[in-house]
Amino acid sequence: MSALLARFHDLSTLFISIVLQSLPFILIGVFAAAAAELYLPARLLDRWPPRRSTLSVLLASLAGLAIPVCDCGVIPFARRLLAKGLPPSAAITLILAAPVVNPIVAVSTALAFQGNWWLVALRLGMTLSVAVLIGLLASRLSPWLEPKAAEVLAGPPPVTWPAEVSPPAPEGRSLVGRASAEFFEVIFFILLGALVTAAVQTFVPRALLTAVGHDRALSVAALMPLATILSICSEADAFIARALAGSFSPGSLLAFMVIGQIIDLRNGPLLLRTLGRRYVALIVAVSYLLVFLEAQAVNKFAPRL
């Protein structure tokens, strides 16, 4: 088998493995979204959480502690909560914080780093700071963001059923039927993200990025895009970070574990679809800058973490 064919074979293996790994979390997300759609009264969240954006953003940032959904499942779930009246800034905060600020990720990170709870606390704290800041910025800047995002974030418009689509009878709507609809709404973007991630992992040498591991500033700058490219699940990325610990600074490892759950190739297409280009640009710019600065601060003040 030629080397190129072998690489494409690796690509298909990686692609299927990412899809298989994501499926449980996608199912959790689409069933949660379906339950929210069918069982939560319309505009329920108009009354709760509180209208004050700061308080609703803070509450949303901690929602993962009660509803531990990973990055694959949180976006469809957040979309349905938007439709029920959750403020957009709170929904964005939920999308960014919940995949990391939850008990499962805290325990997996502690396991990977042999009970280093300082590192766990810093990971959760850095994620919270990014999610809350972006949520607050989104609440202030939303009127100036693109119309598509404004529409999406205002919740789905009233549905006008085209002629070729038969609307379901209200009494005939089932949890499984709705979950199926949600599944086929998000799966295209998940598959697209998985394909791009697998292609990059197959054809871009990691050595290009990891070669600068010993320079503190450069190592942070190197591991952040690596995390975005690898798109590793939040329950698994700490084990990869641990493997890099011999060559990289604590700040760069934290940056790897924080930014990888906020900006990743696998969920990129779905995030774009959900929020639109300008919201995503805001998230990318603010999160990359803030995580980079926080990682440098960790390297300066806690170099032996």
Next chain:
Amino acid sequence: MNETPAQAAERGGRNIDADRLMRALLLSGFGALIVKLLASGEMSRYMNPSLNPLTAAVGLIMLAMGGLELRAAVRGEAADWTAEAVADGWTERGLTYGLVAVTLVIGLLVAPRTLDSAALAGEDLASYLLTFGPSAPVSQGSTTVVQPARPIDDLSELLSYLSRAGAGGVGQRVRVTGLVARSGGLGLDEFPLLRFMIVHCVADARPIGLLVTHVAALPEVDQWVEVEGVISMRDRGGARLLAIEATSVRPIKEPPDPYLHPF
């Protein structure tokens, strides 16, 4: 224009909803893919086997979803839609069904390929060679961990043993399997033994190298081999490399689970 279920009911017929039928097939396809991979043992080339119960549950749920969607389709019940999907139109929905179908065809028809040295993408395995930690005792016998009489069998057990014994494990007999790789700066009778460790799936694989020395004849790259020998230590560039002084190196078939797992 398609007939609605209500119109079909009025004329006494049933109109099978094409979308619901397609969803039923594709959801069942995911379930069938998982069942096939678990039954054939190929799942271990994609995922950590400790996740098999979770993956099996997902397969069953997707088969059940497919079955319920099929039953609803046959009854003429219209599919549910998200508002976004309705706005998308047939082109986008067709693309979704097409991409899902292609994914299933790849999963069902293309056998997974175990990662080998090509997955290093040009990276030198030297930076992944296992070393003794700086805090490990430096002389043999300076640890309280008793060396087992039988050879340590395979890399997982070796790593677990050395995490307790440190350099006190030097001299212990071992039998490890892995892929033959190449690395710069090694002697003519040395090669790095390559294994990949995965936490969840192949996408998070990371390489692990183990230096093998005293090899009579270097095997072909990417050949699976079983190495028997004793643990030793090699100082290279300031690092104390973990090495196996080989007494035998023999080619073997790829093992059923080719990857290492941290849990």
